Amino acid sequence: MLEALQARLGYNFRDPELLKSALMHSSYANENRTKGYESNERLEFLGDSILGFVVADYLYRTYPDRPEGEMTRTRAGMVCEEALHQVALALKLNEHLLLGVGEEKNGGRDRASINADAVECVIAATYLDGGITAARSLIERLILPLDQSVKPKTADAKTALQELIQQKKGQVLTYRQLASEGPDHDKRFVCAVFLNGEQLASGAGRSKKAAEQAAAAIALQLLEQE
Numbered sequence: 165m166l167e168a169l170q171a172r173l174g175y176n177f178r179d180p181e182l183l184k185s186a187l188m189h190s191s192y193a194n195e196n197r198t199k200g201y202e203s204n205e206r207l208e209f210l211g212d213s214i215l216g217f218v219v220a221d222y223l224y225r226t227y228p229d230r231p232e233g234e235m236t237r238t239r240a241g242m243v244c245e246e247a248l249h250q251v252a253l254a255l256k257l258n259e260h261l262l263l264g265v266g267e268e269k270n271g272g273r274d275r276a277s278i279n280a281d282a283v284e285c286v287i288a289a290t291y292l293d294g295g296i297t298a299a300r301s302l303i304e305r306l307i308l309p310l311d312q313s314v315k316p317k318t319a320d321a322k323t324a325l326q327e328l329i330q331q332k333k334g335q336v337l338t339y340r341q342l343a344s345e346g347p348d349h350d351k352r353f354v355c356a357v358f359l360n361g362e363q364l365a366s367g368a369g370r371s372k373k374a375a376e377q378a379a380a381a382i383a384l385q386l387l388e389q390e
Contacts, residue, residue, distance in 0.1 A: 172255050174305055175290055175298060182293050184262070186285035189278060191264030204285040211284030214291050215243055216331070218303045222311075233384075237327050242310045244330040248280035251306050257282050321381035328387060329359065336360055339376045357383050 166183055170176050177183050190203035219242055223235045230238075241247065252258065258273045261282060272278050283306075291299035329335040336359070343354040355375035356366040365386060367378025 182289040186289040191267035192262040195264040207285040207288040211288030240331040249276040252279035
């Protein structure tokens, strides 16, 4: 089974156990604790960092005139959960995942987050097995072609902000109306955008939607300056 996956990856592991570890979800490791299995969570941490570095290096060298903000948004689009899930589907990675009984029953094999995380784990396993050259080569084949499908400029500030924060997992954006004032024919709305419950910025507009866009634009500018 792993031979077929390695063929799709274009890389043969010297230590196939590393690839097996990359496919081992925490649910499987927990259900087989007596066997001393370790889940792929540590590999995910490493793979995320390697992927971010290689993509950033590629964008920096490929687009010498592109500003930092655009490169950040492009990288976010290339390494986001949705993009990595598509890579996982192309590799048929879900066929090889090691899942616990409960996770299997709950549809974990087709869950985007699990498959996207597994891609990062495979990248880390490749790095540990063959070094940065092997990992970079894998990323060049699987991830960098996504550059052609990611627009460097996004349609609106809310979309751009969402893409920016997607480069880190577990980030949640929410919008909340703070106030509305003025007569019905000349309303003015004030909305704020929150990241993981903490307010980033607020903005005003003639409609709630416009106010949210204004808040997102300000938050985007603040985050890109950090």
